[in-house]
Amino acid sequence: xxxxxxxxxxxxxxxxxxxxxxxxxxxxxxxxxxxxxxxxxxxxxxxxxxxxxxxxxxxxxxxxxxxxxxxxxxxxxxxxxxxxxxxxxxxxxxxxxxxxxxxxxxxxxxxxxxxxxx
Numbered sequence: 001x002x003x004x005x006x007x008x009x010x011x012x013x014x015x016x017x018x019x020x021x022x023x024x025x026x027x028x029x030x031x032x033x034x035x036x037x038x039x040x041x042x043x044x045x046x047x048x049x050x051x052x053x054x055x056x057x058x059x060x061x062x063x064x065x066x067x068x069x070x071x072x073x074x075x076x077x078x079x080x081x082x083x084x085x086x087x088x089x090x091x092x093x094x095x096x097x098x099x100x101x102x103x104x105x106x107x108x109x110x111x112x113x114x115x116x117x118x
Contacts, residue, residue, distance in 0.1 A: 002026050002027055002028060003024070003027045003028070003047035003048065004027065004028045004029075004030065004044065004045060004046055004047050005020075005024070005027060005028070005029050005030070005046070005047060005048050005049065005050055006029075006030050006032055006037065006040055006041055006044070006046045006048070006049045006050070007020070007029050007030065007031050007032065007049075007050050007052070008032045008033070008034070008037045008049065008050070008051045008052065008056070008062060009033070009034070009051055009052035009053070009054075009055035009056045009059070010031065010050075010052045010055065011031065012031060016052070016101070017029070019102075019103065019104075019105050019108060020050070020105075020108070022105035023105035023106070023108040023109040023112070024109065024112070030044060030046070034056055034057060034058070034062060037049075037062055037065070037066065038062075038065045038066060038069050041066055041069050041070055041073065042069050042070070046070070046073055047073070047074075048073060048074040048075075048076065049066060049073055049074065049075045049076070050076050050077075050078060051063065051075065051076070051077045051078070051095075052077075052078055052079075052101075053077050053078065053079035053082070053086070054079055054080055054081075054101075059077060059090070060086075060089050060090055060093050061093075063075055063077070063090055063093040063094050063095045064093045064094060066094070067093065067094030074096040074097075075094065075095045075096050076095070076096055076097050076098070076099060076112065077090050077095050077097070077098040077099070078098075078099055078100070078101050079098070079100065079101060080100070080101040082098055082099075082100060086098075099111045099112075
């Protein structure tokens with residue numbers, strides 16, 4: 001079954017976007033920035049949200065807004081160097097999980113599967 005994911009904090013031409021496409025083949029991705037993430041979540045049928053922490057000003061606030069907008073949509077944060085305090089704060093704000101940034105599509109897919117994201 002194809003799914004639709006909202007990607008926040010990543011551009012179409014970002015190399016990691018290609019890694020996600022390899023990790024989740026056949027699925028659709030909608031791109032959002034900090035300003036339109038909540039609108040895109042509310043106005044589209046979204047199966048999950050992936051937030052790229054390193055490219056955003058306040059990823060925790062985005063998690064809070066998204067959690068208020070859609071209670072049941074999984075929200076995963078990805079960061080190259082996650083700190084323990086940031087991870088805890090994200091989970092408390094409503095994130096489903098917080099995972100390191102994996103460069104190999106198979107590893108990323110495995111990690112997303114562990115948190116029942118796919």
